Amino acid sequence: MTSTTELLPETRRALLHRVATGQVEGRTPSLVGAVMRDGAPVWVRGRGLVDGQVPDGDTQYRIGSLTKTFVAVLVMRLRDEGLLDLGDPLGEHLPGTGVGGVTVLHLLSHTSGLASETPGPWWERTPGELRPQIGDLLGDDPVRHPAGRRFHYSNPGYALLGALVERLRGDSWHEVLRREVLEPLGMRRTTPSPRAPHARGWAVHPWADAVLAEEVQQTGRMAPAGELWSTAEDLCRWAAFLLEGDERVLAAGTLAEMREPATCQAEDAGRYAYGLGLESFRAGGRLLYGHGGSMPGFLASLRVCLDAGLAGIVLANATSGPAAGAIAADLIEIVDEREPRIPEPWAPLPDVEHDLLALTGLWHWGTTSYGLRLTGEGGLELTPLSAGGSGRGSRFRARGDGTWIGLDNYYTGEVLRVVRAADGTVSHLDLGSFVLTREPYHPADVVPGGVDPQGWHGQPR
Structure with missing residues (x-):
């Protein structure tokens, strides 16, 4: 994937400075930042080292909950094909979960009321074989809130959506993803397991410049909540898709529906909302869409600005530290402020009725x-x-x-x-x-309830 627009040297230096300070201040072994504009990457740079080399746009990182955006697209494809309705109870298509009354819409928008995490042990850090059955994702008491009443982020909820895709497609969710989404979009470096070159995940000591290797677990049935690995270049392709749609995968109208806020936490009203697998944020006066992600040893963020035709992407291999979301938003701001989008020339309509x-x-x-x-x-x-x-x-x-x-x-x-x-x-x-009406309260106009026959006059009497 090659750049179609060369950024100005001053812009490139400002982007590099933001990524470099993000890597230093976040104390992460490596960090890759990228900017996508109008369908193609215009800037990709890495800082730090991966296996002795500076990472680039082809270096894989684990992307955590960014995986949810892919699962949501698979579900919306099923909806657009008429295989399900968003208002369908889960049990209509996936029996035996114990929470069959929650709807597909509830799960997509995190309004199902289901628990945020699985019953112990900690799913991100334990083998998926510990939860071989769907019921193992929820436990005996998975409901935390009435369905449809409030935003409550649920990782098991997206695991259920992955199982729903498998049930209706008759294949593993990641194989369906590869066939229906990744291949058409040319995302060959987005995979459920790491493929070289890839970063290793690290934890950084909070009080010393020391690191500890984080183990990578295959999370089994929880994989749709955060299993995927990807690269900055592949995520530029994903951002371009989220920006414009692709009829081979999902129409632009359906993506607009996914972006539409479905819910938010009361304390975040006006600043953060969740649609159907996509988060929305207010940053620097801009409305941004996308998702964040984290898994042990990794952080990721993708932000898209529709108005500017821009996306910012950040990948890092630290359990915590770098402010991936803020850096991604800043990459958009840097380009948009220094090199604002040139509008298309105005032209009269070809024909007027x-x-x-x-x-x-x-x-x-x-x-x-x-x-x-x-x-x-x-x-x-x-x-x-x-x-x-x-x-x-x-x-x-x-x-x-x-x-x-x-x-x-x-x-x-x-x-x-x-x-x-x-x-x-x-x-x-x-x-x-x-x-x-053409006139305000004209007696000849058809106004429900009629118009005062006195018409307009001076001092009320």
Whole structure:
């Protein structure tokens, strides 16, 4: 995977400085940072040593819970194929778990209420053979909260999703992943077990510059929660996929659904949320998506910024220390601030439907003013014009039947339609039953409840 855009020398030096200070301050034996822009890596550098060599974009590291993003994509493929619905109880497809009432959506969004970890021993540090059966992942009392009520991160929940993939595909989850996702995307260095060149995991003494080797365990049925190994270059490919989608794997619309926040912890509201296998973060005024990961001896982070077309990736071989997520976000910020994305040239639409053009302009919901403008491919955008920008704006996509579907904010999923009078002229807009008129409370307008026949006047009396 080669770079298509050369960054400026000052930008490259700032990136190197951030990765170098992250490796030193985090006291990690090695660290690799990468930046992906518009589908390709534009910068990859390693610091420290792996087997006596400076690591590069082809050096494997264990990526921990970044694995969950891959499992979630496999589940959404099953949904898009009609093999399951997100509202299906788990027991409908995977019987015998003891928690068959939780839904696929609950598991994807960490709202199942299941325990964060398996019953002892510590699954990340013990052989997977200790849990040969699905029931061994949960124990006798796995429920911590009512399903659907709150965000509660659950590693066993994603192990159940991996088992669900195996049940419906009739093959191991990692073989399904290789066949359906990794091969189409060219991610040949993302594997369930390490392949040279790869980093070894280390623990760093908290009070001395000494290290201790961390053992690598194959986690068996818990593997879908954090087993994979990958490289910075492969994760650039994954970031490019998360940014744009790939019809061979998953449509862009489904990825947008996965990014949409499903839940968050109350104390993190506005700063962190969890969608369907993807985390979202607020950092430096930017909205970032991705996931973090950790396993004994390793830390990983992938952050994607849709608006900037950028991704930051960090891989390190220390149990704790380097702030992988913060470094990844900083890599995005460095490039975006120094070399902001050049917008595509503006050009007029190739064709304009005059009936649509006639809908544009000023509309009113009561006394709240809105501007309606025509966007590409027959889309519409409703923007509040009142003082202070109060009002509910939204973008709408044409549905092909003369109506439009809301894409964001309050009107997401709501239908906008044009209501015409008997003579064919436009009477008003109906937005989820709300009426928008050309004039505020004009007696001739169709306003639910009618309009005061006195009309507008001065001092209320």
